[in-house]
Amino acid sequence: MNIALLTAAGSGERMHQNIPKQFMHVDNIPIIVYTMLAFEKHPNIDSIIVVCLDGWHDILKAYAKQFGISKLRWVVSGGETGQESIRQGLLKLAEEGSPDDTVIIHDGNRPMVSHEIIADCLVKYELYGNAVAAIPCVEVVFKCEDKISSLTTIPRDQLLRTQTPQAYRLSKLLWAHDEASRRGISNMGASCDLLAELGERVYFSAGSEKNIKITTVDDLDIFEALLLKTTNSERKL
């Protein structure tokens, strides 16, 4: 079974808003619903679990019903950190799923994830045992030691920027999180980071510049613009 694990436990503090960013509305639809719809519509996704901020579970369930997210099966509370939130979701799946299930971890505030990105993530997972959406680094990256200047560039053809979705076997993720608590590794919000830290090789799948993570008010504007473009091209058809 392929299970999408969506993280939506953030409180929006970094964005300095009172409404958590995953629940902000664009075109009268909350961001988390756009994200859930992408997985709802994907034929290879069987069910969805959302790790959700406390106090917002009822609203999430109501939204899911309203917008026809029939694959949503579990809503669980988050933890103190990103790593801990993912762990809460995994613990639920340890009870409800089977060790061989595929878990596709995805940020709830990446609503522009496309059909192709999800598909390629699953394909690379089949091939290599895990998959992490990634895109090339187009900017020149400097290493900066004193905050105002640098002498050193890092060759960008050696760099990739990782995003979500990321696909792993449930048993592997459970192992990684157990191992992390045993070794005192915390605050690894990104699962690929955690796996690499534990010495596991991770494999890349297709990402996209459009697969933005909404963390600032500017990002909301970019998302609106991307949405508008999508609607316009649909209208032409």
Next chain:
Amino acid sequence: MNVAIIIAGGSGQRMHQDIPKQFLHVDNKPIIIYTLQVFQRHPDIDAIEVVCIDGWHQVLKAYAEQYGIDKLKWITSGGDSAQESIRNGVYNLRDKCSADDIILIHDGIRPMVDETVISDCIEKCKRYGNGVTALPHNEHVFEAKDDISTAQYIPRDKTRCVQTPQAYGYSKLLAAYEEAYRREIGIYGACYANTMMVDLGETLYFAVGSYKNIKITTPDDIELFKALLHSKKDTWLK
């Protein structure tokens, strides 16, 4: 002190939606916030209590903070009917309001209430002891003989449509609810504070209403609300 009790305890069942209608978004803002903003901006309103459907309290709090509704002081759980919700709101104010405070009861799903409507309601309550927003009928009202026919109309200059807001003195309102629930008068079905008051023998006084002060109960009403939000009075109209 003038306190607004905003009733938002409904589950949206009649509208056949999964999101309670007071939390449906129009122009990316929930309907209840439009309503709260009117009371927030009104200079004569000192505090706001919202009677809210369970499970949505945290959400309401976040929205209120986001939109700067700092007059919102209390969020109370709703009941199974409008009357139970109002009663919960009134009882919750027992140790917070004094006898001569004016309480305005208003439906959370009437976001088009305007400042003059609120002002006149308070004014009438000060003068007469209560004030209920009311409008003359445009339509002819007939009493149905059965499901298909009528032989009786009510002269329309003799009737008024009553909406919200409705203002009552706190001691009177509290005593009325205690009596109504003790004697089981005016609390069932479609009863509301106004009908209950009359059932208890009170005389009500009309305050100025507005045809734009619609109650959003169907998807059609949402379209109406959107249209009203975006409409401007033509400059040539006198």
